[in-house]
Amino acid sequence: MIVVVVIALASAVAVLALPDPRGRVLDEGARFAVRVRAARDGAIVEARPTSVWVTPRGYGFDRWEAGRWIAIDDKPLRATEWGRGTTVAVPERSRVTFDTTGAADRPVTIPLLRERARATVTIYPDGTVNVDG
Numbered sequence: 001m002i003v004v005v006v007i008a009l010a011s012a013v014a015v016l017a018l019p020d021p022r023g024r025v026l027d028e029g030a031r032f033a034v035r036v037r038a039a040r041d042g043a044i045v046e047a048r049p050t051s052v053w054v055t056p057r058g059y060g061f062d063r064w065e066a067g068r069w070i071a072i073d074d075k076p077l078r079a080t081e082w083g084r085g086t087t088v089a090v091p092e093r094s095r096v097t098f099d100t101t102g103a104a105d106r107p108v109t110i111p112l113l114r115e116r117a118r119a120t121v122t123i124y125p126d127g128t129v130n131v132d133g
Contacts (some may be wrong), residue, residue, distance in 0.1 A: 004062055026133040028083050029112050029119030032059060033131045040127050042077075043098040051097040054090050055081075058071055058082055087113045102127040 039061045043050035049064040050072075060079030061090055062069040070078065084086055084112050089111050097105040110121045120132045 025112050025114040025117040026119045028086060029121050029131045033121050033129045037127045039077055040098045041104050043100055044102045047100045049097055049099055051092055051095050053095045055093050056088050085114045095122050100128060
């Protein structure tokens, strides 16, 4: 009977030690932040405003062309859904625009949550993008 209890405890410890197959929410926040930085850099290089939009389901990037926003279809700036189990506390749709100098039109904080883990991506008015876990 003691052997069964020891095996059960060892199994429980092993299961709890396994990494989450979805990855860490901090990694997802970091991937998002890198893409936002690429969009900001694209606004500078192409001398054309670029924006990132965020919804509870995912995010994507647009560029300003011919007086309207056009979705960017190129990797890595394609529209992307958040990972399974990730919730993002933002309004229905939130947009931040980077001008041709890389400055953002407003600051925004995007909290990503998965179970008890949290990551926060912050976009500052000067275009800086940070991730905190």
